Amino acid sequence: SYELTQPPSVSVSPGQTAxxxxxxxxxxxxxxxxxxxxxxxxxxxxxxxxxERPSGIPERFSGSSSGTTVTLTISGVQAEDExxxxxxxxxxxxxxxxxxxxxxxxx
Amino acid sequence: QxxxxxxxxGLVKPSQTLSLTCTVSGGSISSGGYxxxxxxxxxxxGLEWIGYIYYSGSTYYNPSLKSRVTISVDTSKNQFSxxxxxxxxxxxxxxxxxxxxxxxxxxxxxxxxxxxxxx
Numbered sequence: 001s002y003e004l005t006q007p008p009s010v011s012v013s014p015g016q017t018a019x020x021x022x023x024x025x026x027x028x029x030x031x032x033x034x035x036x037x038x039x040x041x042x043x044x045x046x047x048x049x050x051x052e053r054p055s056g057i058p059e060r061f062s063g064s065s066s067g068t069t070v071t072l073t074i075s076g077v078q079a080e081d082e083x084x085x086x087x088x089x090x091x092x093x094x095x096x097x098x099x100x101x102x103x104x105x106x107x
Numbered sequence: 108q109x110x111x112x113x114x115x116x117g118l119v120k121p122s123q124t125l126s127l128t129c130t131v132s133g134g135s136i137s138s139g140g141y142x143x144x145x146x147x148x149x150x151x152x153g154l155e156w157i158g159y160i161y162y163s164g165s166t167y168y169n170p171s172l173k174s175r176v177t178i179s180v181d182t183s184k185n186q187f188s189x190x191x192x193x194x195x196x197x198x199x200x201x202x203x204x205x206x207x208x209x210x211x212x213x214x215x216x217x218x219x220x221x222x223x224x225x226x
Contacts, residue, residue, distance in 0.1 A: 030211070031212075033211070035154075042216040042218055042219050043213075044216075045212065048210075049210070054214070086153065089211065094211070095167075096159075096169075096207075096211060096212075098153055098155065100153045101153045
């Protein structure tokens with residue numbers, strides 16, 4: 001089955017840039033999406049179609065794609081950005097797949 | 108603004124069938140253009156997509172759960188439902204419903220409901 005691989009954790013100081021990667025064989029052919037999930041809350045879409053930002057999402061959130069890896073970048077990280085982040089894509093049959101999640105810690 | 112709300116029993120006995128309903132407001136399921144999905148999250152773990160339904164009733168399930176999953180829709184009530192049969196403790200999770208964009212992602216989510224499988 002198709003898998004997306006994320007680092008379990010990323011740590012960054014306030015004001016610095018956080019980069020969270022997601023790797024998957026189908027990513028060159030399929031879009032990736034990113035969700036932010038804070039404790040006790042439902043996930044929130046922060047990036048769609050690799051690099052598009054939904055309305056209401058701060059400009060410090062951006063996405064990029066290169067080959068089999070997509071990256072969520074949070075510039076000027078704030079304490080409120082501490083959360084779990086999940087990448088998600090779909091395989092060729094339409095099965096939606098999530099990465100294992102990355103815990104972002106703001107030091 | 109589309110809103111989704113899950114409802115159903117919070118406790119299910121092993122071997123029984125888990126049943127949840129998602130009520131959609133702020134938009135009509137029968138207007139088409141979207142799928143309606145169920146997603147679950149085991150305690151302290153990641154997200155797992157269960158399957159989706161279209162307003163017409165067509166469905167697509169995660170192959171890993173397909174044998175036990177049934178998703179149905181009631182457009183008159185603007186609701187869709189999940190049934191998961193033969194549950195075990197491994198099915199204990201927070202279950203979310205979400206609006207599923209056909210390109211393959213989720214733009215609106217319910218708040219989630221915890222279902223515990225225990226005797």
